[in-house]
């Protein structure tokens with residue numbers, strides 16, 4: 001009698017634990033799927049004021065409401081930047097009509113040389129759908145810091161300089177949450193799959 | 201190497217490359233010097249060339265001169281830990297005896313700084329390659345349409 005009473009209590013405790021576990025599991029799997037805990041702040045919604053390739057002022061809100069893909073480079077870059085932009089154009093073509101669901105932005109990390117005029121011709125050469133962004137060096141630096149993007153001016157012989165910069169394309173969702181990166185080393189199909197997941 | 205093969209395959213399929221475009225001086229064989237068409241506004245051009253040192257002695261490409269740009273520098277672009285960088289090849293490009301070396305492999309390139317005009321596919325640029333032992337050899341770079349297979353960290357697609 002006594003023994004079965006204890007068992008009964010144990011069973012109640014166990015069922016209670018199962019219920020707690022079930023609630024916890026729901027919380028940790030279902031809720032975070034919407035917005036994972038380690039995503040932290042939506043750093044792609046951090047305020048900025050820069051200029052697009054048509055000379056118009058742009059802010060963070062111009063690129064929210066739709067997912068976006070961002071590349072940070074400079075026009076006097078002989079290889080990595082033109083290749084990345086050409087590949088972004090190919091990816092937009094591969095997305096077909098779905099390309100409209102994505103903002104693609106090229107931010108100059110060399111705004112001193114990359115004026116609005118330079119950016120306009122440069123970006124148009126690759127794809128009319130890519131938005132070129134430049135502006136005050138301080139504003140670009142602040143944006144890069146907020147987004148964990150690295151760039152630095154490297155002096156060359158004869159007073160010239162080149163730029164070191166983050167090579168990946170960064171992805172953000174419509175609310176400005178970081179969504180991952182596109183890496184030039186990974187197959188184009190992988191990058192296309194990531195973009196499809198982003199705009200779904 | 202994989203990339204070199206890919207480039208060769210593209211080069212052979214490309215109608216632009218159909219006419220042989222090579223130079224020989226002594227034991228130095230210079231094949232397919234080309235420049236990628238640059239976007240408007242870009243004040244740099246990337247140049248590439250295959251060099252076959254058929255001599256018995258090691259040689260070295262130490263520089264390139266052209267009347268068509270302010271200067272030409274030998275560089276290597278790299279992408280390491282997600283950072284794109286470009287460094288001068290201060291010792292030039294080594295050309296071991298008997299070997300075929302592609303300026304273009306591993307991010308190496310000739311950077312034409314401040315060309316005198318915009319160069320589009322089909323244009324040509326005269327240039328002089330300067331070798332440690334083979335001396336100065338006059339050649340012509342042909343401008344070709346941009347391919348996405350040249351940049352470091354790109355084009356190694358397993359296909």
Ligand SMILES: [Cu+2]
Nearest residue numbers: 078275286311
């Ligand atoms: Cu360079």
